[in-house]
Amino acid sequence: MDHERVVRDVTVRLPMASTALEACQWTVAALARYTPATISVLLQVHDRLRCVAATGAWQVFSTVPPKTGIVGRVYASGEPATVADVTADPDYLPVRPDVTAELCVPVLDPAGRPLGVLDLQWSEPVELDRWRETAARLAGRLGARIVALGGPPAESRSEKLLRHAAAMTAAPTDWDLMAAAIAAARDVSGLSAAVLLLAGRRGPRLGAPTGTPGELESRIRAELAEAGPAALGRMLARAHRNGSAYTLGEAGLPPTEDYLPLASAGARTLVAVPVGPPDTGGLLLVADERLLRPDPTTVNLMELLAGQAWTCLDRLRTLARLREQASSDPLTGLRHTGPFGQRIARATPGRTALLAIDVDGFKNVNDTYGHQAGDRLLVGLARALEGALRQGDELYRTGGDEFVAVIEVNRPEEAVRIAERLTEAARRTGRTISIGVALPRPGETPERTLRRADQALYAVKRQGRDGVHLAAA
Known part of the structure; x- marks a missing residue:
């Protein structure tokens, strides 16, 4: 095997890549011409390693949690790992049944900070030491090209929604769930403010504030509180009667009467999405001071988010009722x-x-x-x-x-x-x-x-x- 030729082939192709994803994919494709290994590149995206390029396996792990597997160990330590017998390494993550050896090297930026890993797995005898040197040289060149192209790819909105959905599912209380839902609405929509209105026996109410709300969100909450339950009820009824709605980001057009409190607070862009059924659910309002034009995909993602939030809220309420029934006397309501x-x-x-x-x-x-x-x-x-x-x-x-x-x-x-x-x-x-x-x-x-x-x-x-x-x- 002419390892210098491998390095030259990959090095020549890298400058032609116009995105970080292309750079990773071309690196994997070039390497695959010289070795029958299962090859993958995983880059850090938010809090996980995400596989962005791979070949030679029937199935690969899409994302890997921090410090999980040999790839996570290498990323966390910044040190290569050469595993001559994967059955002897408890961190090995199987991607095919016949793998015997694994080589994983960190993909570093020019300053030596890890961006991800380059991973190779073989099912036949291989010179691991020689490939370790080659893989390290390629990973260094790949890291430099990724940085030149602006760094690893950003987390997509669908990936953000999936991550936030997991956080909402794990929320132990209504308060934690509202915090997770509001954070998700801001993050996925790209708008600066999010507020939840919740139906209740005594009329609609504002969901508890979460974190440190921005200026617009604070003004919206103040305006809605001043508007009172009747105005909140009209907003809820409108959304549950007619469905989701959003602004077009066009200047000079007056808001509908129901949303005057939001306009008074300074909102110029608004997505309104019903949450759950009208009598027990609520309304998710996501807004911004800028005149923007939310596309239908943004609204669809907010609808998915609202659906997940309601499913989680309904589950928490059901569990609370079951706990109450389990700990209370059904006749008197006293604890037993x-x-x-x-x-x-x-x-x-x-x-x-x-x-x-x-x-x-x-x-x-x-x-x-x-x-x-x-x-x-x-x-x-x-x-x-x-x-x-x-x-x-x-x-x-x-x-x-x-x-x-x-x-x-x-x-x-x-x-x-x-x-x-x-x-x-x-x-x-x-x-x-x-x-x-x-x-x-x-x-x-x-x-x-x-x-x-x-x-x-x-x-x-x-x-x-x-x-x-x-x-x-």
Whole structure:
């Protein structure tokens, strides 16, 4: 193999490339004439290595996450890798079943900074040391040509949308999702401001601001807030009735009445896209102070983004409902034994009081008037007890007619006073309750504290019910 000829052939062709992609593709094509290797060039685009040229494989990896595989290792370190036996290297990413050896060298700019990698894989014996020298020389020439042509190719808008869609899918909360959706709308559209309007039971509202909004976005939010729910409702209704809309970037034409607040804020370019269904969804507004002409492709990408945002938001809301159902009593809406166990595990000795509560004579209500009457009693009593507790106190339903309140107090007497308030609240509903109070002792398990509260409750029952008893410290 005449390696000097390989270098000359590639070097002669590189100046004819008019783009970085052409330079990579011609390098791979020229190399393929001299070796049966699987050859690829991967360049850094945003946060991944993207394959921009390849030959000799039935399938190649389109993108590779940072530091993944031999290619990621070489890019991160800036040092070549010669792997004589790929089965012995845990970082090897298989692209064909018969590969035995891999050579990967960094593609560097003239200042020595990595732009990507040149990767070769063989399925037959090869002089790796000789090819390592040749590949390094070619990678250096390729890197210089890429820089001369303006650097690696920019991330396409569809690639941006895919990246942002992944971020929205991974968002753990509504807030994080809105932040991801707004960032995506700005990035993919190329416009400077993005705002979400969300439907709600009390009328449309502005989605929470995310990050540090620019001046136009801040002005738009202020104008929309001043316009009020009625104006926001008209915008939502228009978008959901008629579909997406966008400006043509023509000067001197007045905005429609619905979008006057946006024009007053300084928006001259606007894309409006409905999100989800009219009653529970919203509206994505993407704007700019410049007079621009968004093409239909931009609008299509915003529609795809809005669809993904709604899918993710609907999933988060569904999961929240399921979590609520899993942790709450369906009758009273109070949290039940699972969350209660987690809460008492955090009890502070001498400060956290457990109030074991039992409804007096509840079985007679069920036996005499039926379970529906008993259910109504429990619901009404739960609301009365909640109303008698302080802000931050917690009430749980732990059994049929059994409740537990978890409160923070400074002294045991304070816990007793709160328990007495609960008995008074129960009497106002026409029922009575018995309450046992216990404060955790140092080193005592939560289960033992609750058992002492139950024993204090039984003491009230023995004394005639409708009262409070404090367990011994």
